[in-house]
Amino acid sequence: xxxxxxxxxxxxxxxxxxxxxxxxxxxxxxxxxxxxxxxxxxxxxxxxxxxxxxxxxxxxxxxxxxxxxxxxxxxxxxxxxxxxxxxxxxxxxxxxxxxxxxxxxxxxxxxxxxxxxxxxxxxxxxxxxxxxxxxxxx
Amino acid sequence: xxxxxxxxxxxxxxxxxxxxxxxxxxxxxxxxxxxxxxxxxxxxxxxxxxxxxxxxxxxxxxxxxxxxxxxxxxxxxxxxxxxxxxxxxxxxxxxxxxxxxxxxxxxxxxxxxxxxxxxxxxxxxxxxxxxxxxxxxxxxxxxxxxxxxxxxxxxxxxxxxxxxxxxxxxxxx
Numbered sequence: 001x002x003x004x005x006x007x008x009x010x011x012x013x014x015x016x017x018x019x020x021x022x023x024x025x026x027x028x029x030x031x032x033x034x035x036x037x038x039x040x041x042x043x044x045x046x047x048x049x050x051x052x053x054x055x056x057x058x059x060x061x062x063x064x065x066x067x068x069x070x071x072x073x074x075x076x077x078x079x080x081x082x083x084x085x086x087x088x089x090x091x092x093x094x095x096x097x098x099x100x101x102x103x104x105x106x107x108x109x110x111x112x113x114x115x116x117x118x119x120x121x122x123x124x125x126x127x128x129x130x131x132x133x134x135x136x137x138x
Numbered sequence: 139x140x141x142x143x144x145x146x147x148x149x150x151x152x153x154x155x156x157x158x159x160x161x162x163x164x165x166x167x168x169x170x171x172x173x174x175x176x177x178x179x180x181x182x183x184x185x186x187x188x189x190x191x192x193x194x195x196x197x198x199x200x201x202x203x204x205x206x207x208x209x210x211x212x213x214x215x216x217x218x219x220x221x222x223x224x225x226x227x228x229x230x231x232x233x234x235x236x237x238x239x240x241x242x243x244x245x246x247x248x249x250x251x252x253x254x255x256x257x258x259x260x261x262x263x264x265x266x267x268x269x270x271x272x273x274x275x276x277x278x279x280x281x282x283x284x285x286x287x288x289x290x291x292x293x294x295x296x297x298x299x300x301x302x303x304x305x306x307x308x309x310x311x
Contacts, residue, residue: 009210009280017169018208029174029203036175052164054237058174058205061236065214065275089208097212097277099300107300108212 012111014089023088025095027066027074033059067098073138080130085117098131140193141185155179158198168285171206172237207238207280207292214304215240215294217274220259233276239291240278246295248302268303270296275304 007013024032037059040047048056068074081091090109099105102124106112112119139161145153159176166172183197207213215233233240244253250264260271270276278301283292296302 007209009208011210014208024203032177032203033175036177054164054172054174057234057237058172058203061216061234064216093212097214104300107298 009089010110011114012087012089018089019087021088023092025066025074025077025092026062027068027077027095029058030062030066030069031071031074033062065096067096067135068138070138073134076134077131080127080134084119084123084127086112094127095131098135099128100132101125102128139196139198140188141196143192143194146194151182154182154196154198158200162200162202166285166287166290167204170204171285171290172204174203174205174237176200176202205236205238206285206290207235207283209280209282211280212277212301213280214275214277217270217272217276220253220261220271233278233294237290239289240280240294241291242278242294242296246281246293246297248297270303277301277304 007015012019033055037047037051040050044050051059068077077095078091081095086094090111093109094105097108099108102121105124105128112124139154139158141150141154141157145157158179162173163176164173178201180199180201182199185194185196187194213235215235215238217233219232233242247261248263251261251268251270252264254260254262258271260269262269276296278294278296279298280292280294283290
């Protein structure tokens with residue numbers, strides 16, 4: 001599936017629509033889907049039957065791969081990452097993968113070093129440190 | 139959304155929203171990927187009767203969570219199968235990231251990892267320090283995907299640095 005320009009997440013070529021859309025980290029999606037599931041549980045005895053396979057698999061996936069479980073922690077993570085001039089896409093990849101070093105972060109999100117923003121290694125390390133503090137005190 | 143008049147009345151809005159959710163959640167959009175969940179209704183426009191039928195069509199604007207892969211994206215997934223490919227004696231495995239199926243060929247697995255048969259077929263590093271088998275969590279990079287009406291599948295790799303088995307949060311092979 002391709003548009004006029006070839007898509008490439010490493011260069012942040014993901015289409016205008018997705019660049020401007022709100023991206024969610026796994027932990028945020030987990031809160032949304034769990035909330036929806038709880039609402040279903042209140043009106044139905046067998047909520048699993050009411051949801052699509054896509055919903056069920058998505059819920060299992062985001063629950064398993066959420067680095068942060070507590071809603072306050074999730075909010076803090078978004079707040080920390082939002083201070084660093086990242087696109088929504090970059091913010092979510094970092095929030096999902098939680099790299100430990102600047103080197104790892106740049107390997108996961110190469111566009112950090114491009115697009116004219118020149119994030120320094122120190123700035124990236126500080127950001128990652130702040131993230132790991134949230135994890136430690138969750 | 140199209141609705142039959144039998145659903146009109148006091149619960150019209152509720153019926154419309156239920157139908158929307160039933161019709162749209164769990165489907166696949168060519169542009170947006172999987173529609174995992176409808177999260178809200180922005181607006182419901184005036185209904186128009188379709189000529190020659192009793193059905194009424196309502197334009198509905200809604201918000202939803204969608205999920206699709208991007209070329210070059212790095213994400214985490216669960217290994218679902220490790221099996222040998224009989225055609226060319228290569229060994230491949232399938233992983234899943236939620237509803238997304240990911241295929242990794244042995245060309246995209248580090249050269250120092252070898253396929254081992256047995257009750258729990260797996261890939262083991264030559265020094266024995268890393269073993270990837272069913273239900274392991276791995277971090278991989280997407281290289282190409284295809285979307286059709288029933289599924290989205292993609293090709294991934296664990297061959298690069300910082301990819302591969304996730305032993306604990308933040309650490310990779």
